[in-house]
Amino acid sequence: MTKLAAKPLYEGSDWNFDTIQRIYDTVETIAREELDLNTYPNQIEVITAEQMLDAYSSTGMPLLYNHWSFGKQFLTNELMYRKGQRGLAYELVINSDPCINYIMEENSATMQTLVLAHAAFGHNHFFKNNYLFQQWTDAEGILDYLEFAKRYISQCEERYGQVQVERLLDAAHALNRQGVHRYPRGQARDLKAELARENVRHAQRERDYDDIYRTLPAAKAKAADAGVSARAAALGLPQENVLYFLEKSAPRLAPWQREILRITRVLAQYFYPQGQTKVMNEGAACYVHYRIMTTLHQRGHITEGSFLEFLTSHTNVVSQPMFDSGHYGGLNPYWVGYNMMQDIAQVCVAPTEEDRLWSPDIAGNGDVEGTLKHIWANYRDESFVSQFxxxxxxxxxxxxxxxxxxxxxxxxxxxxxxxxxxxxxxxxLARQYDISWQEPDIQIVDVDLAGDRTLMLEHHVTNGVLLAEKDACRVVQHLADLWGYEVVLREIEPEGGSSLKEHKARPRATGPRLAEG
Structure with missing residues (x-):
């Protein structure tokens, strides 16, 4: 029989830092002993509403370089918050080592308990153990890299002018969704080692540039298709990571401009797993906080009133508005993820014949936590829904x-x-979470090095959906500004290979220009 606590961790809604410490210690004990969670060390930061708005504007990162878009985002969020048109998150958690958890000072003691269970242990465990985060992010090095990025871009603004840096960042931000590698390439990213290799990369870029663009007399004239194949092999084409290609091969960018493109794509790659694991990540965190809060209540660590406050907040988070509701915005990932986690737990301990037919590997195994941790570590949203x-x-x-x-x-x-x-x-439903359906498949396929250096891209149209005309023209223009020559983007029909639409742009005089590096 479980021994009840002598008294609750807190009473009422007020709290102080001693209360937070008691809550954290008790929650950690349950997370370690009952759920066997494996997390990064936690760093808890208590912040104000304005600081939370500031974190929103910089994509949730604790520090980032300056850009006008972040200020615009801050003012938009602040205005909506002041008018009561939107609320603020109770917490914000960063995939880093140590794992940084921002909690709002306006939260009640119960909400602080909830967000610590949800973020400091639910999200934290998922960040550390899911294969996508292990494959694509470096939690230990991201904070140092952010500091480097902020310092480097600030130095570039002082040396080359704020206008030039701003134009470069405008173009890079427009392309950051096409600035990620979607498939594993070698070892996991080590951002600390990236900083140490900066000078080596600079020298290598200069050598790559010479190899790509030098002209050597050929012993024999080669066929045109052989020339295209050789050129593609030398440039690594086709290439899905547009920013990577520009960083390595754009003929008119200075070294400092290439480094800023690298910073932009490294940060884009850091966020890449989060878009593919929203349902699982939130579902796991909701499952963890529900288990921990229920255990706290059962053991007398929180009062009946506190538990009712928790249930009210929990129910609001994992609810699904109906399609005709003004709050409807598609399927709520918290609702989908949490309900699937609870359903999997039921399949493990009390399966029906239908469960045994559809989930024979886990039905009746009796190991809820082990099964869920295996799923959290080895699936993403698309495969998770497809399987479970x-x-x-x-x-x-x-x-x-x-x-x-x-x-x-x-x-x-x-x-x-x-x-x-x-x-x-x-x-x-699984297809709705498939990254290939969410993001357009755009690849660089060729560049006319012997002629006018036109850069050619193809968009392989999925499900008959073409790019939005206005957005496509703007992004292609930014791409042309970075490349320095004409850019052509063709939208290709997947079956016959016929061209459905074509977008062209030439570099503008006001675009990023070559500066002394």
């Missing part, structure tokens, strides 16, 4: 799939939550 969304949840959620083709004047209900529709529903 159960027919029971599909029935509870009353899911159905619509088939909507632009060439057909009606919408067809293609699948519903019945025996024939379960697999199609699961496949369809």
């Amino acid at each position: 969304l159960s027919p029971r949840l599909m029935r509870q959620w009353r899911l159905f799939k619509l088939d909507d083709h632009e060439k057909v004047d009606h919408i067809k209900v293609d699948a519903i939550h019945d025996e024939r529709g379960y697999r199609e529903l699961r496949r369809g």
